[in-house]
Amino acid sequence: MGEHILPGNPPVELTLRRSSRARRISLRVSRLDGRVTLTLPQGVRSAAALDFARSKEDWLRAQLQAQPQMTAVAMGAEIPVEGRLRRIIPATGRRVVLAENELAVPGAADGVAIRLQAWLKTLARDRLAAASDRYAQALGRPYARITLRDTRSRWGSCSSNGGLMYSWRLIMAAPEVLDYVAAHEVAHLAEMNHSPAFWAHVARLYPGYEGPRRWLRDHGSDLHRYRFED
Template sequence: MPVAKPVKPAKPSLIQGLQRALQLDFFNDLFGSNEVIVENRPAAPSSPDKRTENGTDSTTQTRKRQILIQDQVLEYELRRSKRRSIGFLIADEGLRITAPRWVTLANIEQAINEKQHWIVSKLREKRELTNKRIQATMRWEDGARLPFLGKQLTLRITHQARVSIKHDDQQDILHITLPPDFQEQQLKDRVKHWLQQEAKCVFSQRMPVFAQRLGVSYHSMSLSSAGTRWGSCTSQGKIRLNWRLIHFSLDIIDYVVAHELSHLREMNHSAKFWATVESIYPEYEHAKRKLRQHASADLPVL
């Protein structure tokens, strides 16, 4: 007697599968995110089409395209990959989209139109940051201004054979002595070393204060030079703080310290985590907003 073959469930349509859930990833990224992932999980076709949108075979996975949104022509870079979602990223060169090979160009452009307000907003922010970076370019010379603990220090350079550096906190002056034939990089290196030493000193003073408030102990604290994170904490209690925080006011430093120590109670960013932060630093929301307003473009290149 022949056995009936089981009926396979119908595959979800591509449009149904492209019901998108916005996922902005802020985990340990206090600079803010310029990436949005548009989830789509329809079943992949059994025989993937290896042709490009114009119907020609190609091994090229990256290309430039244009689309009209909000009465302006937007150029974007389209990358194909094996991923199962459409990803939007505002990179230095503009909008970059990564999509599964089997998602049609029409669906990609539909996703662009749906997210056009986010895209335009992020591109505008990127341009503003670029302009700030150009305007904030620091000239490493006598009289230059250096951000330190929320204030501006004036560099005063004198020439002697012996190299030294001294901070006059009453007049907000950083006195530096260098050889007459010093190179700019020597000045940068000297200032960077001084800033890192100051950062280590300040962090070491603030960490025990908030650890005591929370009733926790940490294994160690070290400096970080991460490009996208102000701090990190491991389950072993090893905390790293970005030395560039020394440029900012003490309330911002305290917020990051409280943030990382709170991870010793909650290794996530849940409501319970933020309640823990608030319990030891009630003003954290204000400091968090201030930090969000800053970016690497605000800081001198060292």
Template sequence: MNLPDSEIIVLPGAVAGQSGECRVQWRPTARARQVSLRICPRQGAVVVVLPPRAGRRAGMALLHENRSWVLDRLAALAPATPLVDGGCISLGGQDFLIRHEEEARGGAFLDGRDLVITGDPAFLPRRVADFLRAEARRRIAALVGPHAARLGATPRGILIKDTTTRWGSCAPDGTLAFSWRLVMAPAWVLDYVVAHEVAHLREMNHSARFWALVTRLTPHRAVAVAWLRAHGPRLLRVG
């Protein structure tokens, strides 16, 4: 199947205020049984999953059939937040100014309420993202330890990823994984997600016993879940 990874297409029939233009990411997948669509908030694109023997024509047919849904979902995405000099980034729910100092040394570091990025400006976005990933790992590891100790559990390891559908996960072997983007959320939101996944080390389900463990570890579950529902999509649009 000779398909580009992605392309820009125009879907006809857009309503007022919609250009009909959208980015399509083609995803041939051996395990897929039918053509399907999903929205990738991080890229602001629609992903077309194609099973074996299905080509671009089948994907375009589904796109045209569901064009209103696709365009509405894309239009509802939070605005993209580029990582640029003079831009703003959240850390623990607090805003920090991105300040570029080309001649300075240190890579990336906090200076009061500024995140200072040094060196070649071409590397600024990557260095901001690398800083946030490292900070996420540090803060998450600091939370995992005490929560796991309270339950008498030991995680196999901690992975920091850039997921689009789940903020965290716990593998059957005890490996915990988290989205680095959580570092931008308030500390109590991050604490809830960490506690949620640590509780899975004892209960690999969402039973009443599991939720009792979560409540034991973090009493602010309800407000944290509400925050993620309201503001989580914005985190996916950063960078």
């Protein structure tokens, strides 16, 4: 339905969306990018929805203020790798070097983001393939392939033909979080659901999975605050 502006300091951009399934007006702030969506049922006038947004302005601005700030990946910025923040510095050689608190990236400064993204994807594939191999062997069920994507709605998935998909951003989380997601998706090779039988497989593959699962629920969206593209 288009974009509307809620006046103020600063103005807030609202995306109005009409839904046949909505039963009432609702206001949502995305934890991923701070986008504000105002959803209204069929038959409700846009003016009524905007009045609703104005009535919730204090709540809305508090939510926006609490949003994590986006970080552009560039020389001097800090980015987590395997759960630890590392400062991006120039590399003297020709390859990316991971140190305890630093991440040395070669080449011109304006190409840091794209080079670092490619390196992170390669590292993520290595770690996720190793974890998937380990859990698939323990489960006694092979998988067909691994695909990496930059998904926002899920951290992984398992298709009916045994294809595993993961978000490459998992490499920025602590290793136990990546391992939990791998165990979770491999467990779907045995149970394509979230039944008690499925969670029993997850618990057997990765005892103590509740902690990493909770971390993803509470903090996983922070991994999307790092922007690799303009």
